Amino acid sequence: MTAAYDDRDGKIWMDGELIDWRDAKVHILTHALHYASSVFEGERCYDGKIFKGHEHSLRLIESARLLDMQSPYTAEQIDQAKKEVLEANGFTNAYVRAVMWRGSGLDMGVSAARNPVRMAISAWEWGSYYGDAKWQGAKLDVAKWKRPSPETIPTAAKAAGLYMICTMSKHAAEAKGCSDALFMDWRGYVAEATGANIFFVKDGEVHTPLADAILNGITRQTIIQMLKDKGTPVHERHIKPEELEGFQECFLTGTAAEVTPVGEIGDWRFQVGRTTRDIAEAYEKLVRA
Template sequence: MKIYLDGKLVEKEDAKISVFDHGLLYGDGIFEGIRAYNGRVFRLKEHLDRLWSSAKAINIKIPIQQKDMEKAVIKTLLTNKLCDAYIRLVVTRGSGDLGLDPRKCITPPSIIIITDNISLYPEELYEKGMDVITVSTRRIKQDSLSPNIKSLNYLNNILAKMEAIRSGVMEAIMLNAEGYVVECTGDNIFLMKNGVLYTPPGSEGALIGITRDAVIELAKNKLKIPVREERVSIYNVYTSDECFLTGTAAEIIPVVSADSREIADGSPGKTTVKLIKEFKNLTRLTGTPIK
C-alpha cells in the first residue's frame, strides 16, 4: 500500500511524520473521510470544500491548491489500484515545539492521504438493523468548538464510543448541553414520523455531513418526502416510526432499538430501505472519475 505524504507516494511503513507535529501533540489539524464507488469518488468537491472551510476556521493554510488535492486523491487511488475505497485525507498544523503556539510550527502543514477498504458495521446490521444507546458524554457546545470543524481531536466522540462498547452496542446517541439529540459518535441521525423525515440541525451542534445532505436531497427529490431540520428529543427517537444513521463510512444503516425501546415494530422501516437503495444508485452513478 502506498500513502501520499507531502507530495510523495511512500510505502505504508515509511509514511512517517515528526513527533513534534502539532497534529500529533495537540490534535491540531483537520481531516475528511471520503468514499470511492465503482471507479468514482463520491462528492469529492464537497469534501474538499469542507476541508478548506475547516482549515480556514482554524487558520491553517493548506500548502497546495484544491485542484491539486483532487489530483493527489485520484493519483493515490490509481497507484493502489482501488476502484472502491475509503479515503482518509489529513492535514496537520506541521512540526513545532512543545508549546501550544502554532506560530512556532517551522514546517508547512503536512498532507496525508490514505486509501484502503473499510467495513464499519457488520453486513447483517444493514439488513436487520442495529441497537443504540444514549450516552452520558455530552457533545461539546457549539460556542466552544464548531462541530463543522472536522478536527483531529475526536476525544469527545471516542469517550462516547467507549460508553457504547461497554454497553454492548456499536453506536450511541449523543445529546447536547440542553439535552436534545445531536448526532451519534460518528454518524448523523434521522427519524421518520407520520410521513415526515426529521434530523437535528447544525444549530444544535450536529456536523453537517456530506452523506446527510445526500439523503436529504434523495428524500425530497426522489421519494417526495418532506424533510425538517429541527430539534429532536430522545422521546422523539423512542416514538419514531423509523430511525436510521448516515455517514461516509456507515452510509445508511437502520436503527431498530434505542435504550432497549423498539423503534416501531423493531425492523428496518420501508422508507429507510428505499433510501438505502436510492443512495446505492447515487454512489454508483455519480462522482469524480478515477482516471
C-alpha cells in the first residue's frame, strides 16, 4: 500500500528552499485552511520535462492575482523550483503539484492582507488518474451540484475552494461505481467533470462546452489546437444535456486525466471511437516529444 502523503521520503520545495518531506508543515491558524485562500497547479513531467510547465507557472500567478494575492515568485523562479524538486527526488516521470496560499500572520479573519503569501512544490510518481478507464472508457455519474455563475466566483482561477463540490460529487460518483461526475452549470448547460474538461464527437466533428463558466484547461486548449491542426472541426459552444444522446464519442482532458475516453454518463452510452483514440495517441506523442 502506498504511504500516506504526509509520511514519505523525499524533498519538498517550500518558501524558497528544499526541506525534508515530513517537515513540510503549516500552522493550524493558516488563513487558507479557514478561508480557502489557496490556488494550485497540477502538472506532469514526462521523460524529465514538465509539459507546458511555464504556462502552468503563469496560470498559478494569475490564479493568485484573481484571489487578491501577489505571488512572491516570478514564473521563471517557479519553473526553476519545480526543476529542483524533480532532481532532488530523482524523478523523470512524475506528477508535480505547486500550491500558493495565505499563511498565518497578523490577521485571522476574512480579511488577511497582512498575512504572508506562501508557496510549496511537491512531486510524486503517479499513474493513470482513472486507472483502467484510460483505455476502457470511464463511467460518469451526473452531479447534483452545478457549476456557479462567474458573477459569484472567479471561474478562471484554479482555486482550492472551487473544488469543494468536486470532492463531494466524486465521492457520490465512486459510491455508485463510477469514476467521476459530470457537472452542469447554473444555466443547465453541460460544464465539466470534477477535475477535467469534456469533449464530444458527432460525425467526425468535436463539440466542447464554451469556457465561460469553467476553467479553460491548459490540456483543453492543447487538444483543441491539435484537433484543428488535424483538420477536425471543433465547436466551442453551449451544450444542452438532451444533446448527449446524439453524440457518438466522449472523452475527458486534463493534466491528470490526459485524454481519457468516456463510455457512460448516467443513461447515455458512448463508443471509444477513432477520433478519441487518435487524439489520445497524438497527445501521448506530443507530451513526450
